[in-house]
Each structure stands twice: as C-alpha cells, then as structure tokens.
Amino acid sequence: MIPLLDLKAQYRQIRSEIDAAIMRVIESTQFVLGPDVDAFENRFAAYCSAAHCRAVNSGTSALHLALLAAGIGPGDEVITVSMTFVATTAAILYSGARPVFVDVDPVTWTMDPALIEAAITPRTKAILPVHLHGLMADMDPIMEIARRHRLVVIEDAAQAHGAEYKGRRAGSIGDLGCFSFYPGKNLGAYGEGGAIVTNQPDLARRISLLRDWGQESKYNHVVAGFNYRMDGIQGAVLNVKMDYIESWTQARRSVAAHYDRLLAQSPLMRPRPPSHSRHVYHVYAVGLPRRDETLKMLHEAGVGAGIHYPVPVHLQKAYAGLGHGAGDFPVTEALAGEFLSLPIYPELEPAQVAEVVGTLEKITLVEAA
Structure with missing residues (x-):
C-alpha cells in the first residue's frame, strides 16, 4: 500500500529529537505558550520574512483572530473563494461578516483577480485569497485592488508554508497571513496548531490579546478575547521541525x-x-x-x-x-x-x-x- 501521507516515516526520521523536546516541556511544566512557543514564533516569523508571528491553537483560530484584529465584524463583507476547506468561510462567519465568493482561475486554481472588483460593495472590508495546494494566489493584482479600495488583505496560507510569489514568502505580502499546523500539513504539529504573521506591530499586539482572553496582564482583561493559545508541546514539536x-x-x-x-x-x-x-x-x-x-x-x-x-x-x-x-x-x-x-x-x-x-x-x- 502506498499511502496518501506517511507521518510515521517522518517521525522515524526525527524521533529522538521530538521525544527529547516533548520531555523537556513536560519536565518544565510550561504547557501553555511559554518559551518553546516563543522560540517557534521567532523562527517562523523569520522563515516567512515577517516581523511578527503569534502562535494559536489551530489554523481556523488564526483566520478568526486575523479578521477580528483587522476590525472585521457584523455587516462587513469579505471576498474569498469557495475552492477551499470550509474553515475559510467559517472564520468569516465567526467574525460576524459575510463571505462573498469569486471564482478561481482555471490554470492556477486560485482566486481570479479579474473577478474581484465586480464583487466589491460599500460593505466590503477585506479580501481573503487562499493559497491552494501550496501555490500562492496571484498577489500583485490582488494587492493593487485592495490598496485602491482601502481593503485589508488576509492570506489563507494554511497549505503554503514556505511558498513564494515573485521571491516573497507566503504570509508576508498581505496585511496578515494565516497558517495551519494540522498534522498533515507541510509543517505539522502533533495535534492542532496555527499561527498569524504580520509586519504591523499593532495587529500583532491585538492578536496577542485576543488569543489569551484579552489579557494585558494576568486578570487584567482589556478586550473580550478567546482561549486560542498554542500548547507548549506543539511549540516544541514545531521548533524541531523548523530544522527540516x-x-x-x-x-x-x-x-x-x-x-x-x-x-x-x-x-x-x-x-x-x-x-x-x-x-x-x-x-x-x-x-x-x-x-x-x-x-x-x-x-x-x-x-x-x-x-x-x-x-x-x-x-x-x-x-x-x-x-x-x-x-x-x-x-x-x-x-x-x-x-x-x-x-x-x-x-x-x-x-x-x-x-x-x-x-x-x-x-x-x-x-x-
């Protein structure tokens, strides 16, 4: 049998490093966020050519928080595609906004930029292209349209770790880039995981608050937030995998x-x-x-x-x-x-x-x- 995916083969290759990293977290008892997650955030930000990375508990959470951090909410519209996993649409609905679909290009299979402007209304606040199968959407015309109409761009890069468009890494072109570390992804955790990257410090700060119950410090809740934090073990696993x-x-x-x-x-x-x-x-x-x-x-x-x-x-x-x-x-x-x-x-x-x-x-x- 030739499997679609063989996670056991990957584990065998790095077993000793993974086991040691997990045991270090267990011994440290830093089970939620902590130094391993911090270290991973720094490495993944650099890998994506982004200034900031905030790790969360899933790719869906990454999309949800990116939308909220960008100010997307009830009554807004977000242009995206239907050729994607349902999480892209679900996250838009979680924010209270409405997804507005456009078709994909028949050659690249990603968002067709020629169809975007016809979908823009006074309620449009963001464009959310999906980098399908590991190929980035045609970002230059998407960004040009977005800037002309003063729209936020959030890249769904859940399948595109390390992908590039004209020499620029996935997640670094839009205002925010969202990744999934579901086990089967090119960079996969040993459970759920996700991250948002951005070059804008104000967005990074807001995501830090939103993922951790809106806390500025312990028991000091300055916004209504969520429990979207990454586990320490997942940060440790991903840190090992960054070497590969x-x-x-x-x-x-x-x-x-x-x-x-x-x-x-x-x-x-x-x-x-x-x-x-x-x-x-x-x-x-x-x-x-x-x-x-x-x-x-x-x-x-x-x-x-x-x-x-x-x-x-x-x-x-x-x-x-x-x-x-x-x-x-x-x-x-x-x-x-x-x-x-x-x-x-x-x-x-x-x-x-x-x-x-x-x-x-x-x-x-x-x-x-």
Missing part, C-alpha cells in the same frame, strides 16, 4: 517534478505553477473525468489517493444560507468534480511515484476502452 522544513519542501518539489515528468504526455489536468512562483505541493492534484470511479480503483490497487475538496463550500448544506446554487462558480465546481490528490510526502520514493503513475495510467486506459 526546507529539506522536506525540496523533497516534495522533487516528488512533484517526478510526477510532472511521468505525466508529461498524459491528457490529465496537472498543476502548472507560474514561473515566478515556488509551489510547495501540500497537495499534488490531477484532474480527470470519472474521478470517483478512478479513486475507488486506485484504492483497490493499493494506492492511497484522495480528494481535496469534492464539494465546494458554496454547495455545502451547512452554508446553504449564503444563497448559492449549482452553476454560480463554474470553474470551482468543475475542478471539485475532477480533482484527484496523488500521494505526496518527502519520504515518497521515485519507484513509488512510478507505481502510482503506472497504476493510474492502467486504470484510465481501462476506463477509456
């Missing part, structure tokens, strides 16, 4: 390049990142008809493929109240019906990549016959 994030990223990019070579003559839709971007391949997705049948046959053949994401947010039952229906965002809907995620992780061997592609090609030939 670049080598793991290069390994992912090598796996993706091998897929590209083997699929070069295939009619399957493949990721095509612009030359100015550094794709970090949290997901390597291909597009094909009869996706669901192909997925079933791959599983039967021992290939652990998956789907990110089979139903766009605007068609999810939980968000029916937003008033959208089939056909509203045709590119998003077409991609959701065709995307198939192939196994990708740093430890995946070239022979395994070849086996995945060979199995996929056999299945598609059978289906075409």
